Amino acid sequence: MTIANTGATGNTDSTDRAERAEQLRNDLADYIKGWGTFRTPRVEAAFRAVPRHLFLPDVPLEVAYGRKPVVTRRAADGTSVSSASSPKLVATMLEQLAVQPGQRVLEIGAATGINAALLAELVGPTGTVVTIELDDDLAASATESLEAAGYPHVEVICGDGALGHPDHAPYDRIIVTAEAWDIAPAWWDQLTVGGRIVVPLRLHGSGLTRAIAFDLHQPDRMVSTSAVVCGFVPMRGTTEHAEHHVRLTDDVVLKVDADDLPDHAALAQALTHPGQEHWTGIQVRHDEPAEHLDLWLLTTTASRFGRLSAGSQARTSGLADPAPRWGGAALYDAGAIAYLATRDINDETLELGVIVHGPDNTKLAAHATDLLTRWDSARPSQPTITANRANSTPRPNTAAAHIIRPHTAITVTW
Ligand SMILES: C[S@@+](CC[C@H](N)C(=O)[O-])C[C@H]1O[C@@H](n2cnc3c(N)ncnc32)[C@H](O)[C@@H]1O
Numbered sequence: 001m002t003i004a005n006t007g008a009t010g011n012t013d014s015t016d017r018a019e020r021a022e023q024l025r026n027d028l029a030d031y032i033k034g035w036g037t038f039r040t041p042r043v044e045a046a047f048r049a050v051p052r053h054l055f056l057p058d059v060p061l062e063v064a065y066g067r068k069p070v071v072t073r074r075a076a077d078g079t080s081v082s083s084a085s086s087p088k089l090v091a092t093m094l095e096q097l098a099v100q101p102g103q104r105v106l107e108i109g110a111a112t113g114i115n116a117a118l119l120a121e122l123v124g125p126t127g128t129v130v131t132i133e134l135d136d137d138l139a140a141s142a143t144e145s146l147e148a149a150g151y152p153h154v155e156v157i158c159g160d161g162a163l164g165h166p167d168h169a170p171y172d173r174i175i176v177t178a179e180a181w182d183i184a185p186a187w188w189d190q191l192t193v194g195g196r197i198v199v200p201l202r203l204h205g206s207g208l209t210r211a212i213a214f215d216l217h218q219p220d221r222m223v224s225t226s227a228v229v230c231g232f233v234p235m236r237g238t239t240e241h242a243e244h245h246v247r248l249t250d251d252v253v254l255k256v257d258a259d260d261l262p263d264h265a266a267l268a269q270a271l272t273h274p275g276q277e278h279w280t281g282i283q284v285r286h287d288e289p290a291e292h293l294d295l296w297l298l299t300t301t302a303s304r305f306g307r308l309s310a311g312s313q314a315r316t317s318g319l320a321d322p323a324p325r326w327g328g329a330a331l332y333d334a335g336a337i338a339y340l341a342t343r344d345i346n347d348e349t350l351e352l353g354v355i356v357h358g359p360d361n362t363k364l365a366a367h368a369t370d371l372l373t374r375w376d377s378a379r380p381s382q383p384t385i386t387a388n389r390a391n392s393t394p395r396p397n398t399a400a401a402h403i404i405r406p407h408t409a410i411t412v413t414w
Contacts, residue, residue, distance in 0.1 A: 024065035046121035096213040108161030109177035113142030179232040181241035182405040205257030220389035251311030270358035294329035299401030336361035380414040
């Protein structure tokens with residue numbers, strides 16, 4: 001009797017749960033659609049098909065179908081090392097990737113397996129999806145979830161994604177779902193000419209990560225078709241790259257490139273000088289596509305670039321209030337620091353300015369405001385990013401900023 005009752009209730013519960021999941025899945029797809037993120041019906045259909053909750057069995061349905069990333073593993077210091085990425089970002093990157101039915105796709109960073117399932121929907125029954133995960137237990141649970149959700153044909157490999165998976169190469173598409181410092185040699189080798197890779201590439205030691213869609217034009221040359229601001233957990237394993245943080249006060253930190261370390265004491269001293277505000281009169285609407293301004297500053301400045309992060313105490317006390325919209329973009333020299341600041345003009349518009357600290361800051365202040373004036377006259381929206389394999393001959397381009405990585409020379413033009 002007890003057993004029969006439990007069974008009946010269990011069936012009703014699981015039917016209710018499946019219906020609720022479907023409702024939430026469609027709500028999430030509607031939300032992403034509302035942002036205009038879906039550009040092709042197939043990506044939208046994939047989102048309406050993949051049962052995310054089966055890949056996130058330990059969280060409530062509302063969280064599995066929520067709008068935020070779901071962290072599934074943290075390092076001992078609390079930083080996130082694995083997650084189900086933000087659904088809107090996943091949709092954006094799948095649109096960038098432009099997967100076609102029947103294609104061979106390699107994913108780096110399986111995590112829960114959700115994105116691999118979406119890829120399986122996009123390639124259809126005649127395509128191939130291989131996904132690589134560094135952690136063996138995550139790879140095992142992604143395999144189980146993919147089977148349970150009806151995608152047993154997705155191949156999950158446990159290993160270092162920087163090595164790719166030569167057995168099924170070449171691939172028409174590669175998607176990297178952890179932040180990369182370089183385009184690994186295996187990705188160059190295993191992507192077919194004419195194919196596309198989407199990779200969240202960290203363009204500076206301080207951050208500035210862009211999900212870049214690159215088309216492989218020649219075996220040693222890729223050119224971007226789009227670049228989207230994003231944040232990701234970093235790649236671990238052989239291609240790991242540490243961030244370098246310089247603490248200037250208890251709650252003000254300058255993130256810099258490890259190859260370009262500042263005079264710590266001089267910059268900490270600079271911050272003790274009251275900030276001088278230089279408002280430029282340059283107005284930016286909140287909805288304007290100006291998200292690459294920080295990258296523009298990095299690639300045009302003659303000074304050194306970093307990102308200033310200030311805690312609430314520093315902000316409210318007026319010690320440092322960098323513009324969060326551009327990740328605290330800052331320029332610094334031997335004894336002065338200048339950071340991008342904003343103030344509201346009205347509900348729709350803000351004004352750009354620079355706040356400069358340090359005893360001798362005139363030159364840096366003039367340089368920073370001049371850069372903003374130059375940005376304003378061009379208002380470049382999307383950069384073109386070219387990647388040349390490091391052992392190939394870089395193409396000279398005087399209007400380009402060069403970012404050199406062990407295996408790739410990257411140039412950014414506007
Ligand atoms: C943000 S999660 C991936 C999100 C996932 N694709 C999804 O469907 O939402 C990043 C994953 O990359 C994995 N990872 C990090 N370094 C890796 C590497 N070198 N090779 C393979 N996987 C790696 C992490 O363990 C983590 O699970």
